[in-house]
Amino acid sequence: MTRATATRLLVQRLRHEVVVSTLGQATLDLQRLGDRPLNCYTFGAMGQCSSVGLGIALARPDLRVVCLDGDGSLLMNLGSLCTIATTAPRNYALVVWDNEVHQTTGGQPTATAFRSSLAAIARGAGIEKVLEPRDETELGGAYDRILSEDGPFVVHVKVEKGRAEGKLDRDVIGYKLRFMRAVATLRPGPAA
């Protein structure tokens, strides 16, 4: 499964959820396949996607927040999994695209190419709902759960290596202001 396919399967299910994407490939795929005002692109903040999303989820318990992170990114902020488990927001899901390489910097292998399992690390951190969909059908089912059930969830998805298509639009301030306006005006009720 490619990251683009996995992104598309999520985008087609979205309604009023906040989606936070890690810098680089995940943001490029999300911007190209499903740009919308409720997307929060972290153009910088290397490794911090899961934490940025956690802050939004804790500040706005009435919204559902989905983070799109990568293996390289999450590996440099593993403490975030413990903070997610400790604060345990019901409206939070962390999706990890694991392609076992640092794609943006040239494809150097990450620890998940060897012995480390991010799903096992998430469970060890104390997160109970850790899903490991193996194909598109299972991934669709996982998305349906994180968009309807109480979390926190971690969804660990092995994806193919490969750079995203297209070119990132880096209007950093413009996208931030658009996101802030969209979030400020959205009051859909409990984790709609």
Added chain:
Amino acid sequence: MQNSGLGNCVNTLGSLNVASQVPVVLVISHRGDLAEFNPAQVPVGQAVERILDALDIRHVMPRSVADLEAQADGLIKLAYTRSLPVAFLLPAELTGGKLG
């Protein structure tokens, strides 16, 4: 946080808070300066003001509670006016420091 915590946050402050103009109020206890006993605290402690300056993060170092009270509201207001982080750097003479 202590200034060691600031050291760990440098990239995020630069590439998230400054780049995206997200204000945040940092309260940093200043280790590694007067009366410091731990050599490992000193290098970042001595660099902390220059780190904040390099990131264009406005900071104050109140020497007394009265000094802090006189500056607190104004610095926090500036953070939101400017949409950038600000920092209170709290020296040992204000906090009493840490005794070995």
